[in-house]
Amino acid sequence: MRVQRRTKSRTGALVLGAPSAVLLVVLLVLPLLTIARESFEPFYAGRIGSTGGGLTLANYAQLLSPTYLLYFYDTFRIGLIASILSVLIAYPVAYMIATQTRPLRRKIYLTLFVTLMFLSVLARVYSIALTFSPIGFLHPLAGWLGVSPNSYTIAQVLVVLGLMHLIIPIATLTLIGALQNINPRLLEAAQSLGCPKWRAHLSVTLPLSAPSAVSAFVIGYALCVSAFVIPMILGKGRVLFVSNLVFNRFSEIANFPGGSAIAIVLLMAMLVLVWGISAGLHRLANAGGR
Amino acid sequence: MKRLSDDLMSILVRILIGACFFFLLAPLAIAVVMSFDARPYLAAFPPPSLSWRWYDEFFSSDYYLKGLWLSILVSGLSTAIAMVSGVSMAVLVDRTYFPGRSLIVSLFMAPLVIPGVVIGFALLLFLSKIGIYDGFWRLMAGHILVAMPYTFRTTLVGLASIPRSYAEAAMSLGANERQVFWTVTLPLAKTGITAGAIFAFAFSLDDASLSMFLSDPKSYTLPVAMLSMMRADFNLTIAAAAVVLLALTVIIIILLDLTVGLERVLGQGLYRG
Numbered sequence: 373m374r375v376q377r378r379t380k381s382r383t384g385a386l387v388l389g390a391p392s393a394v395l396l397v398v399l400l401v402l403p404l405l406t407i408a409r410e411s412f413e414p415f416y417a418g419r420i421g422s423t424g425g426g427l428t429l430a431n432y433a434q435l436l437s438p439t440y441l442l443y444f445y446d447t448f449r450i451g452l453i454a455s456i457l458s459v460l461i462a463y464p465v466a467y468m469i470a471t472q473t474r475p476l477r478r479k480i481y482l483t484l485f486v487t488l489m490f491l492s493v494l495a496r497v498y499s500i501a502l503t504f505s506p507i508g509f510l511h512p513l514a515g516w517l518g519v520s521p522n523s524y525t526i527a528q529v530l531v532v533l534g535l536m537h538l539i540i541p542i543a544t545l546t547l548i549g550a551l552q553n554i555n556p557r558l559l560e561a562a563q564s565l566g567c568p569k570w571r572a573h574l575s576v577t578l579p580l581s582a583p584s585a586v587s588a589f590v591i592g593y594a595l596c597v598s599a600f601v602i603p604m605i606l607g608k609g610r611v612l613f614v615s616n617l618v619f620n621r622f623s624e625i626a627n628f629p630g631g632s633a634i635a636i637v638l639l640m641a642m643l644v645l646v647w648g649i650s651a652g653l654h655r656l657a658n659a660g661g662r
Numbered sequence: 663m664k665r666l667s668d669d670l671m672s673i674l675v676r677i678l679i680g681a682c683f684f685f686l687l688a689p690l691a692i693a694v695v696m697s698f699d700a701r702p703y704l705a706a707f708p709p710p711s712l713s714w715r716w717y718d719e720f721f722s723s724d725y726y727l728k729g730l731w732l733s734i735l736v737s738g739l740s741t742a743i744a745m746v747s748g749v750s751m752a753v754l755v756d757r758t759y760f761p762g763r764s765l766i767v768s769l770f771m772a773p774l775v776i777p778g779v780v781i782g783f784a785l786l787l788f789l790s791k792i793g794i795y796d797g798f799w800r801l802m803a804g805h806i807l808v809a810m811p812y813t814f815r816t817t818l819v820g821l822a823s824i825p826r827s828y829a830e831a832a833m834s835l836g837a838n839e840r841q842v843f844w845t846v847t848l849p850l851a852k853t854g855i856t857a858g859a860i861f862a863f864a865f866s867l868d869d870a871s872l873s874m875f876l877s878d879p880k881s882y883t884l885p886v887a888m889l890s891m892m893r894a895d896f897n898l899t900i901a902a903a904a905v906v907l908l909a910l911t912v913i914i915i916i917l918l919d920l921t922v923g924l925e926r927v928l929g930q931g932l933y934r935g
Contacts, residue, residue: 605892
């Protein structure tokens with residue numbers, strides 16, 4: 373009886389788990405191993421796919437040239453600016469929604485931000501491009517900043533704005549959860565002891581919601597670094613992210629080994645970023661708890 | 663003194679919140695209004711008269727309609743497959759410990775962290791090495807992968823919230839494991855599963871980075887069609903397409919609110935990735 377049940381549950385587990393395991397191996401593990409292998413293949417212009425020749429580190433060595441490093445630098449720098457600004461702006465907005473006492477208003481704000489989170493990236497990018505195009509009302513921005521509308525500066529500003537449009541709703545929704553769990557009495561206590569409201573926020577609200585703010589930042593930064601459509605359209609060819617570089621390797625010169633090496637480095641950078649910041653956050657939270 | 667600093671801060675914060683709403687909504691409003699522009703060319707906002715011209719153009723363009731239809735087909739099918747896979751794996755992970763369990767969980771969640779272009783590039787290369795060149799099957803492969811984390815995670819959250827005692831109560835009343843699963847566990851996890859399916863469908867529908875690699879001239883999704891139009895010529899048919907996508911988003915939100923409730927979206931810790 374007992375033996376029978378065990379075999380039965382084992383076949384059950386196999387039936388439940390096998391299809392997913394197969395999907396993951398075929399759709400994720402094998403493709404990643406393929407590009408890892410491909411990234412060591414020599415590249416000959418005009419030939420698609422591997423040659424079966426020797427292994428080389430040339431595709432990685434190439435990435436150390438200043439042009440390539442600049443793409444990585446731009447990606448991580450512009451992404452950092454956009455995600456920090458997004459969290460800073462999302463903070464008061466999330467606080468306003470979390471402390472909203474009227475149910476209808478709360479529902480309206482919540483619906484708005486969930487809709488904005490689900491909104492298609494294409495719709496965002498087109499709307500922003502239209503707003504800053506010669507027919508849009510923010511076209512004079514370049515003039516106000518004293519630069520040409522086709523300058524590198526304006527391309528950077530547009531990419532940052534595009535990324536912020538994507539991240540602010542996500543950061544807001546992430547922060548609302550943490551902010552509404554803070555007991556309002558703590559704030560009242562600080563104020564009744566003579567603390568100005570803004571300082572009470574600095575010493576009560578901010579530390580209590582810091583872990584959420586950091587995770588909102590990590591999510592936002594990760595999204596920025598892997599952004600593809602936003603720099604492709606809003607960067608106007610002047611700002612290119614690493615993602616765009618991978619696509620160009622494939623679509624313009626069919627350099628699969630070179631594209632694979634960039635993809636592998638991007639993936640590694642991403643994992644280090646997410647794990648690094650999460651580990652740092654964990655340590656910070658532990659230190660704060662003591 | 664104290665009062666003054668508080669008043670000043672609250673005015674500043676209000677201005678910041680106002681600016682944020684303006685920044686998030688004004689561009690969308692402009693795109694929506696411009697999509698009804700009656701002029702046959704791109705000219706300054708606001709339009710002097712309104713018409714359905716660009717929608718007529720969108721809905722009579724074979725290029726866009728093919729993309730829209732394939733988008734819905736690919737997202738629908740891949741969500742269904744990801745649902746079966748995600749739900750069954752979540753059930754397995756929830757009730758048993760087995761070697762490699764945490765590896766399976768991180769593999770399931772990996773598509774959220776791995777940049778879309780990396781997945782797209784890797785799949786393209788791998789599929790061409792095993793002889794799959796057809797755009798439709800390549801898109802299916804990519805979109806199943808995009809959908810899997812959502813169906814898996816929400817089901818897992820749903821299952822974890824069911825008290826163990828419910829299943830025990832059913833069993834002590836004579837139900838076997840299978841009956842418990844179909845009559846107790848699954849109905850209670852239904853909200854989580856629905857949320858996951860809606861999320862998976864929405865994010866698969868919106869994907870462009872993977873689809874740019876996996877499409878071919880015959881099989882492409884609506885975002886891919888829009889992207890190549892945006893790079894070629896910036897006319898207002900794209901505005902109409904953007905509004906169609908916006909309308910789809912609104913439908914998805916209404917469905918989400920009716921089936922799951924928007925308040926629960928917060929609690930699930932669900933964000934796009």
